[in-house]
Amino acid sequence: MLTLECPYCSIQADETELHAGGEAHLKRETVGSLDNDFEDYLFMRENPKGVHFERWRHVAGCGKWFHAARCTMTLEVFGTYSAQTLAPPKDLREKISTKRPGWTWRAFS
């Protein structure tokens, strides 16, 4: 069972109060994109063993979307952060680096 802290209402929300929204920080490809880029956007997802970034929605609570960083192997939650960003915040990335040295995820490390 995951417990994530919603960054909007600061509640420790149980997984069953949340709705999983898939991988975080996807860049939307749209009109004018190359077919390959569009295919990547639609279908190609990370499937890491370790550090992972996801979108979640506090669906039974404040209703806001947010981001979460967690480990897919141990279910350790590294932190949650606002949805209004294109990359994980620096302090969170540094925190993950101390726990999982040398981690990479897409363009982030």
Next chain:
Amino acid sequence: MSNVTSALNGREVTGVTTIREGGFRGMITLRGDLSNANLKKVCKAVTGVDMPAQRGVNMHGESGLAWMSPDELLLLVPHDAADESVAKIDAALNGTHYLAVNVSDARALITVQGKGAREVLARVCPADLRASGLPKGEMRRTRLAQVPTAIWTQDGDDFAVICFRSVAGYVFDLLANAAKTPGPGLL
């Protein structure tokens, strides 16, 4: 014109913990910039209470203000004052980006009162309902079994639950069932 009725017509199951349908209550959903001075002023004028902090709920009699999310408030007013309250908000916030809707008859209010109320709720809810997890004057939006609800307490013993009117029967039966046997008295 047909008479207005509340969701469950004041249904009640009495016991150690009493579950009661709370009857009529005016409820207004207000979305907008909660730091806006005009918004704060009109909320105070309509409900008579100050703006709550994060997750807070300030009540005075039937009226009150509840923090629902960083851009949403729930205004509680007497049922027959809901429409005029919306009109006041519309007049005060004209020109700003906001949304105010009278949702009174889309919602139901259920009260859980008496000894063991916390335990009755905790049996059907994933949230931390200990006094430390849900103190007085704080509203917890969560789910009761299958449906989203908002729960709060003013005095620490008696709880109020707001849910959608369409699931009022479900929530009432759920709580009535949970209240059938007394809890071990842990909460």
